[in-house]
Amino acid sequence: MDAEVGIIGVGTMGSMAAWQLAKKGVSVLGFEQFGLGNDRTAAGGESRLFRTAYMEGPQYVPLLLKAKELWRKLEKESGNSLLTLNGGLMIGEEDSDVIRNVLKSISDFNLPHEILKGDQARHRYPQFTFYDDDLVVLDKEAGFIRPEMAVVSASHLAMAHGANIKRYTKVDNLTPESGGVRIITDDGKKYKVGKVLISTGAWTSKLMPELQEQLIPRRLLLTWFAPKNLADTGADRLPIFARMRGDFRLTGVPTLDGSMVKASYTKDPLAIEDPEELYRDVYPKELERISEAVETLLPALFPDPVRASAYMDAYTPDDHALLGELPDWKNVFVASGFSGHGFKLSPVIGKIIAELMIDGKTESNISHLEPGRILKGVE
Template identity: 35%
Template sequence: MTAQFDVAVIGLGAMGSAALAFLSARGVRAIGIDAHFPAHALSSSHGDSRLIRLGYFEDPSYVPLLQRAYENWRMLEARLRTDVLTTTGVLQIGAPDSKIVAGTRASCALHSLAYEELDRQAMAARFPAFSLDEGEIALLDPQGGYIRPEIAVMGYLTTAAADGAVLHLGEKITSIEPDDAGVTITSPLGSYRAGKVIVSTGSWIAELVPQLKQHAVPIRQVVAWYQPRNGFATQPQRMPVFLRDEGAEGSYFGFPAIGADGVKVGRHAHFREPIDPNQPNPPVNETDTALLDGFVAKRLPAVSGLRVNATTCRYTMLPSEDFLLDFMPGSSRVVVASPCSGHGFKFTSVVGEILADLAADGGTDLPINAFSFESMERFVARSVG
């Protein structure tokens, strides 16, 4: 028998869980389906912490979305009566003309956002966990901090279920067939009819959205945790979350000691190695740990070389490293949510609202024009042209 829903959300990681919660809160009859148990180890939405910041160096046009995301994170916290987002400030460290430092400054200037500038001496006095080269600076975004991904995903699913959503876990959707009256989605366990479908399947997105086969590339990401050498200097009050621009070597990110494993460190996009989403994440190897151990030894004097944990996770990159939030070309019944190129978690709370708007209303007032299939194709055409 086929069940009838207003909206079906396929994939309940960060983006899908939030979309399901926003839909259910609006009284939409919704079903959420995930192939596994949400925030599982093969998803992109696990691992203790995700960075959030407001002065977005990548592009100032993200700032209005971030402002809304902050409001929505606080709404989730109020509903759950627990902390999801902790403010520690975020330090963006590098040469004054580096992409991260210059981009953060430009974004703050355009949107009149507060930030503090610290030179090497000021950093040593105030935040002794870090070591800066002569001439490097740090911009402190006072609104920055970290989000707990597992609490956020499970929190959104809990509120969705409380508001009437149906949850099917351990069921993989294998086809989506839109027609004039609705969409049929099918798994080995059954088929369902819905008026609209949201596809938020992370690193598996191209399996259901063929237009993304060439464009959405899952890559391997590695993070490691280290015990502090100086426990005082690595507490969140003395060690804000950070991003560090290392020029041609890329950028690194890290978190203070917020759990038993200590300080967490990773390099954005790591070695950009493509992976098969249907295989287990390739294990951490000596090249991975040598890279991260080397960074810790050089840049974080308050952190010891005692690495107690390391794990692989996955980013899914689009060509421009932006987002994609749009209807599937040729169907106004299927909404596609890209996994956001390794920087999407902080936006989950606003992406959920946007996806719910698109599915329930056919459009949104939030600024997403840059995240269309057309923009992605224009970018690809410019890059190869």
């Protein structure tokens, strides 16, 4: 036996799981096809939004509150600043589903917030266009994370606790067998571990074709814009934001030095056939929609992106991840399908994985992430 736990894919979730497992004293063998914290994974692109008043549903709030505590722990243990809470504006039509979820999260969990309307919002945040039926919610427990640094920090802490992480090593195959799981890497080497975690993000359906209907790789563009006035867009002046209006959905965050704002269009990203063939550049045509959205909703920015690049994440049919042991695959666990909103949760996902794999249970309510809900019958 080479280790108690094998982790295939040491990206966002894999690095957090490795940190939590190794801290528990579990022997960990990780495999990562690229280097640690590299920006070809779903952790690329400089920043990730952290939000607590959650438009994806209030069932996430307890996980987000735990995640926040664990971000602070990771910062303390690594000595790196990873999460900045500069507040978050959730802006949308008052009767939309997303705003309803934001308000329900706040009322169910008594989250610190402010609600702004009309001229009050216009006066305080002149960077945006507001309409009379917009509701503006300031989530005070929101901000941004430094994703590459987070993955590097968790991976190196895991190694400091004894984890062995093989970089530039791709796993080609895994097979459950008696007493554990056999793993074969692309250099033909064979390993045996007691249990395995599949945290291969957008590449999961490549490694596990059985899951290709449930875990679809999708391509997301990130775009950065120059401000018309630098004084409007520093992190102290501009909170992170999700600006929804009809078909437009913009999410954004100021860059660390305030010289640009990353404002991206993350609704309905394009499904791609083969994650290994991701087109990482951007076609000019693709920028029309985001430029139009910025011009309409964010007049503080010049509407032509000054930088753009493409990334991937795995999406499930209901946009909630798969987390737990795979039905009919003994000792094989999955943490994938975070559907464009998993980064903020990653430390708590790492902790839950460690609990499920070692203790066989978790106190966190993850019924909405249970793999069995959409994997029935997958063999």
